[in-house]
Amino acid sequence: MSSDTTPEQEPRRLAFLRSATVVAVGMAIMNVAAYGFTLIGTHTLVPEQFGAMTALLGLLLIGNVASLGLQATGARQLATHTGSGDDAAALGDAMLKAGRRAALGLTVVSLLATPLFMWMLHIDSVVSILLLAPTLGFLTMMGSQLGVLQGSQRWTELAAVYTAVGVGRLVLGGGALLLHPSLDWAMLGLALGAAVPALLGGFLLRGSRGATTGHVKEVLRETVHGTHTLLAFFAIANADVLFARALLDGRDSGYYAAGLIVAKACLFLPQFVIVLVFPSLASSPGDTLRLRRAIVAVAGLGACSVIGTLVLPNLIVAIIGGKEKYAALGPYTWLFAVSGSAYAVLQLVVYAAIAQQEKRAALLIWLGLVVLAVAAGIVLGTGIATGLNGVKVLVAMTSTCALLLSAGLAAGLHRQAST
Template sequence: MSAETTPEQEPAAPRFAFLRSATVVAVGMAVMNVAAYGFTLIGVHRLVPEQFGAITALLGLLLIGNVASLGLQASGARRLATHTGEGAAALADAMLKAGRRAALGLMVVCLLATPLFIWLLHIDSVVAILLLAPTLGGLTLMGSQLGVLQGSQRWTELAAVYTSVGVGRLALGGGALLIHPSLDAAMIGLALGAAVPALLGGFLLRGSAGGTSAQVKEVLRETVHGTHTLLAFFAIANADVLFARALLDGRHSGYYAAGVIVAKACLFLPQFVIVIVFPSLASSPGDTLRLRRAIQAVAGLGVCAVLGALILPDLVVAVIGGKEDYGPLGPYTWLFAIAGSSYAVLQLVVYAAIAQQEKRAALLIWIGLVVLAIGTGIVLGTGIATGMDGVKVLVAMTSTCALLLSAGLAAGLHRQTIDN
């Protein structure tokens, strides 16, 4: 007589599989982020301030250009997750071909923009600027590969590629700085480091074939939409630093910049949840329960981060810059944890909108950015709130904006599901 499975036991296996996948991806992404922070630490100790400022500016350009990689990953993962029947291998090949075309196009744009970057960033090294192109090309290739692995739910291989991003940057970029502390050496190391995940992804996805030109064009068209939506998100998620720099005095804008380190940590902390849940959001766009649970998971991690900042403010300040310089920020680090967690929720809803191909998401985010800019200009620009009060008001306004946008986007997705 065989043992019967009770209803309580049935979900145990799927839950265990989800937790295992989430853990594997979380570890891979944690290694990537810690290694990237390690490269920054090596840079700040090995480079003179002028050169460190230059490498930070170049990393900022890479961050902007990497939005295309994220767009490729999102469109690739969505298309594979929603694909039914035969032809998955050909679809994966089309995504990889689209990644190669996008990488080549971005490299050409970077090379043509070299004089502009030299003038804009006040960097004399032509070599360092030229190395932006191959670095961005490697990251873009990686984005298409991550999309195939994510859409196919090959979580262990996906985590391996994420790990290789951090290892490549730390070992080759940081190693280059240890050997020869210069801007050129740092960029050579970063370019070589960006090739590591692309090579690993190419090895893991070797043998893909059959993608047609029509499929490639479809992937690229969808990538443009996803990239636009993600660009809008990254613009609003980073605008507060610019507002602080422009509208607060030097000392308090510095406090705000240090607090943003906490916010960004809380933004990146639950990214593994988004990576894991995105394919299922794409394949089941009407499953609002799954989206709510994902939001609860991201919000739960945010609550833990906020409580940690409330209980251990001195430790948080010590990590972000030291009590001597940033002591006054201590009692308010939890506010930045709320802001970062709010944007983490917004990021999840943005990816849900991409999964559902909601065309109005980018427009709504841009409108939110304009409203936030006008609001901060009125409150901070006219002196209604200044000093530390200005810091608190600005972080509260960004949190409120993120939560309102999250609610608006989520409600729009719900209405679209009902209409369908």
């Protein structure tokens, strides 16, 4: 009699499934709450102020790359740590201290850049711009805390912090908008909401001590590399909306922007898989089977998303903007689901590259962005593809670029593991 699993493996699988469920629920709450905050903004703010808030959220998204870099660094270093428990505690303390230093640095830079942000974004409110600084500071501190929890595989506490991110943004950010619908109050609510997960993370990791200055500097050095790689990924994952704005007419670029709602949902849907497998990818760099299984899991969720858009295109259009405005987009929503799913696979491989300290990953992604920009300029800029055909061609090019980069990075990781 044969069986796919031994009695010893079964408890591990059940534990993994429980952990996956807990983290998936926490991240789902975070993403749904963030979407809820955006919906409150669309209904309470006038278009000019909502546009300004969206621009400031874009700046937070860029600044949050440092938080993600800290999280990846902390998770990788703890997952690969082989010393004693006291050494692991000291390493975790180094992560938290590095996070506080990075948070202070970003806060100061944001404050100094206030005049630049006001000029660049055409926002007159000094208060709204100044509130970016503490928000970025709290998010950066939280990134180091998430890294310690993820690297230590404390999944329930990790999910609690993710949940606090969403609850803080929805309750405090959305509540501020409902109390006083203005840009200043929206940013105040966001700053207070960002403090909630940072305070919770600090409480969960209280008592950490033992880090040396050398440990902290080592964490910061590795964080710079991880942040650069993630910055390259976020640049290529968000460049297509700029290409659409620059190379398509207003109506078609609007269609593209609406379709990106589907793409981003498919990108964020499998993030819990990345969070769960990242520590094991770091601790077992030669285990290409584990990476392949993770890719299959992410691609499988993407396939389900694509099927959903094919079966229910009208419902998707109604959700993203309404049938009256975006009916023409209905037959093509599945293309955006493919694009978002392709970038989800690329994101997984990018994190695998960070886990294995692959130094060339960022360079390859930047090169891919240049190629994508040139291709879009030639095809769309010269009028080879226009109208909805231009929309379809651009989304197809982004999907192809993401899949080729994924294959290239995965092949590089396989060669690295084989040497």
